[in-house]
Amino acid sequence: MAGVSGPGSAELRAAADQITDLVHDLGKYVHLSARMLAPDATLGDRWSALREDLLETRRGPSGVQTAAAVYAERRAALPTALNPHPAVHALDAHMAVIIAEGDALVGLPGPDAEVRADRLTTAARGAQAACRALQAALRSS
Amino acid sequence: MATLLVIDDQDRTLTLCRRVMPEHSWQGPARSWAEARAALEAGEDEIDAVLLDLHFDLPVGELLGLDDPNDPAAVRRARQQQGLHILDALRLRWAELPVLLMTARDEGLEAAADREQAEEYTYFLGDEELDAQSLRAMVRNAVEARQGAERDGPVWWGRSGPMRRIRRRLEVLARGRLPVVLGGPTGTGKSLIARHFIHPRSGRTGRFVAVDLSTIPKDLVAAQLFGAARGAYTGAVTDRKGAFEEADGGTLFLDEIANLSEEAQRMLLTVLQERSLCRLGESRERQVDVKLVVATHEDLGRRVREGSFRADLYMRLNPAATVRLPPLTxxxxxxxxxxxxxxxxxxxxxxxxxxxxxxxxxxxxxxxxxxxxxxxxxxxxxxxxxxxxxxxxxxxxxxxxxxxxxxxxxxxxxxxxxxxxxxxxxxxxxxxxxxxxxxxxxxxxxxxxxxxxxxxxxxxxxMNGAESSTTTREREAPASLPAAEAQAPGPAAADPRPSPAPASPPPTAPPPGAGLLRAPGLSGDGLWAAVQLQPQGGLNRLAVHVERQYFTALYLQHDGDFSAMASALLGDPGDGRKVQLRFNQLGLRVRELQRGRGGA
Structure with missing residues (x-):
């Protein structure tokens, strides 16, 4: 990534498989249902969509994985050489919000649900964007 | 509404699609190529498009495109690109099925679509486009592209995969100069396609002319096809054009081409080579320009190997582009x-x-x-x-x-x-x-x-379309109605078939096996009809076979008057409808018999 300090293209290429998996497993699903919502979606709709995106991020024959669990697995597989990469930084920051507040989605929307939903939506969108940025950097390397 | 199949090892895409596009019917998820193939085979005629993921976390045994199952890197690559391997496999059989590949288009993936020459049926749906509006638009485009092609065609094309493939092929062949060979079993609609599909798309302004070579006596075929000068043969009292001249600038459809005699094959070959012909009895050359469509239910290649069809004519007919129409099953x-x-x-x-x-x-x-x-x-x-x-x-x-x-x-x-x-x-x-x-x-x-x-x-x-042919085409003779089977005493006894050719007069005597049945103990003044008895593999079938002949004779005897038939059979002219009912149950058709009476 021109003008940004951090790991070079060699590190990115070496981590290609891990980045691809991260983008597919987390980036694709972490902000999928919420972005499909109509502009006039109710709070209940937004809450359900966030629950799908963050608590049922991957759902298949082998079970259900939360965004936090997918992140933990895929982030651990990334080479430490990528830690300084801005996209990885951004991903870590957004996932920290999701990990801290995501559990609230288990229950019904509370009095602060609107604010919390906004925060979680922003974090999910940010996590997805960070995954894409990492992938773009990989492609250009 | 369209039917779409989701191929994905995860559930979320399908759930989402069902929620965002409830107007469509969603199937799946097929989690591997094996499941996808099974779903496509089961719903081949119904699935309008496929949504295909790229990355599949499958067990090694279920992965396509895996060279070395013991190489972790190879396994990982196969999983990451499993969608492309599935696309490759899918294209081998469903080349024109729209596939929405859930990944962004880049050079590698574009090449994957191109190498199956199916790029126009492959859509790339990257993460960035994955919002409700884009997804809906993409699905709509894919489905409309597929269904739009069908809307242009008559309903008898149907939506089945085989017919869609044939349609695309014929659209190309119709525009070219080369002949088109239509194969496939009898009754699959070859003449319908020649008349209503190929001819209108040929870009030709001339007429569509059809000739059924199975109904023309061999010695008259040349005159029918190439025309004849007055006096060229006995009965040629005027100059006449042949089918090639009639179809000049248009389309000539030769049905049952395998029936051509050796001599007629030679003449046809000359016309195809020279694009000109001489009428029988004439030396003057006439230029002809026709789009030739031929049909046969036989294997022409086999006929060539057997020596009963000229190899050079076969090659001229462009056999490589033979289009076989599928049976209804x-x-x-x-x-x-x-x-x-x-x-x-x-x-x-x-x-x-x-x-x-x-x-x-x-x-x-x-x-x-x-x-x-x-x-x-x-x-x-x-x-x-x-x-x-x-x-x-x-x-x-x-x-x-x-x-x-x-x-x-x-x-x-x-x-x-x-x-x-x-x-x-x-x-x-x-x-x-x-x-x-x-x-x-x-x-x-x-x-x-x-x-x-x-x-x-x-x-x-x-099934023949509304337009009547202005040609030499004749109706096929019903194979189940031998010449003598409807012969009944009296003036109305006639061959119910259309008269196939002037050179084949109706036989005057029943063939062996036919004759008047006069069972012991039966007498009376009713109608006696000659019937032909043939083994039918069961008494019920035999009864139908005989009854059918009897009803045919009765119909002819009473000039198609069902009331009179009811009077003769049931003693009550008011029961005409019952007789007509039975008539129909037996598979008899008024139009065919009337045509037969007209031609007798």
Whole structure:
């Protein structure tokens, strides 16, 4: 990534498989249902969509994985050489919000649900964007 | 509404699609190529598009494109690109099925689509486009691209995969100069396609001319095709154009090309090579420019190997581009559409008008699934319930579309006749405009046709299109009606078949095996009819075989007057409808017999 300090293209290429998996497993699903919502979606709709995106991020024959669990697995597989990469930084920051507040989605929307939903939506969108940025950097390397 | 299959090892895409696009029917998820193939095979005629993920976390044994299962890197690559391997496999069999690949287009993936030459059917749906509006638009585009091609065509094309592929191929072949060979079993609609599909797309302004070579005596074929000068042969009292000249600037359809004599093959080859011909008895060359379409149910390649068809003519006919029409059993998904087509044609022809149950009804409409249409003035809806459709789908249809057309006409005739005569199968509840075609009736009809008679040998005009050929084409002779079978004493005894050719006069004596039956103990003044007895593989079939001949003779004897026939058979002229009912049950067709009487 021109003008940004951090790991070079060699590190990115070496981590290609891990980045691809991260983008597919987390980036694709972490902000999928919420972005499909109509502009006039109710709070209940937004809450359900966030629950799908963050608590049922991957759902298949082998079970259900939360965004936090997918992140933990895929982030651990990334080479430490990528830690300084801005996209990885951004991903870590957004996932920290999701990990801290995501559990609230288990229950019904509370009095602060609107604010919390906004925060979680922003974090999910940010996590997805960070995954894409990492992938773009990989492609250009 | 379209039907889409989701191929993905995860559930979320399918859940989302169902929520965002409830207007479509969603199948899946197929989690591997094996599951996808099974789903596509099961719904081949119904699936309009596929949504395919790229990355599949599958066990090693289920992965496509894995060279070394023991190499972790190879396994990882196979999982990450599993969608492309599935696309490759899918394209081998479903080349034109729209596939929405859930990944962004980049060079590598573009190449993957291109190498299957199916790029126009592959859509890339990257993460960034994955919002409700884009997804909906993408699905709509893919489905419309596929269905749009079908909307342009007549309903008898259907939506089945085989017919879609044939359609695309013929669209190309129709525009070219080379001949087109249509193969496939009898009754699959070869002449229909030549007339209504190839000719209009050939870009030619001349006429469509059809010649059925199976009905022309061998010694008259050359004159029919190439024309003749006055005096060229006995009976050639004037100069006459042949079919090639008639079709100049247009399309010439030669049906049953395998029937051409050796001499006619040689002459045809010369015309194809030189693009000119000489009429019989003339030395003057005439230029001709025709789009030639030939059809046969035989394997021409085999005929060449056997030495009964010229290899050089075979090559001139462009055999590499032979288009084989599938039997009806390979396109059961089209059956409902074909039924509707047949009923529409019957309605347009007014064939069943006399049987409509009340005044004011003017047209018929077949209905096979979904909520009934709103009542419409003058329209009688013939509802084929699921069980009736099941009977039709189970039938082997050896006579293909012809047999289907005949069966549908019989089913409708009997349904309408029952409604009037026996007060059964009547209107459905509050919908007097709806009549049900009962499963038992369909079953009985199919059982009756199961070999005792070969109704498909009679080409129903309902499949022939409205335009009458201005050509030398003749109707096929019903194979199940040997020449003598309808001979009855008296002036009306005649061959019920259309007269195939002037050189083949109707026989004057029954062939061996036929004769007047005079059973001991039977006497009286009723009609005696000559029948031909042949083993039929069962007493019921034999009874139908004999009865059919008897009814034919009776019909001819009474000039088609069902009341008179009822009087002769039942002693009551008022029972004409019952006789007509039985007449139809036997697979006899008034139009065919009338044509036969006209030609006798």
């Amino acid at each position: 390979d396109r059961t998904g089209d059956l409902e559409g074909l039924l509707q087509f047949v009923v529409q044609r019957l309605s347009d022809e007014g064939a069943l008008r006399e049987l409509l149950p009340r005044p004011g009804l003017t047209s018929l409409r077949a209905w096979t699934r979904g909520p009934l249409p709103e009542p419409k003035d003058g329209v009688l809806v013939l509802l084929f319930p699921e069980r009736s459709l099941r009977e039709l789908k189970r039938h082997p249809w050896p006579g293909n579309l012809r047999e289907l057309a005949l069966t549908a006409e019989n089913a409708l005739t009997l349904t309408l006749a029952e409604l009037v005569g026996a007060d059964r199968g009547g209107p459905l509840g509050a919908r007097p405009d709806v009549i049900q075609v009962r499963p038992k009736l369909v079953r009985d009809l199919l059982r009756a046709a199961g070999g005792a008679i070969e109704p498909w040998a009679v080409e129903p005009s309902v």
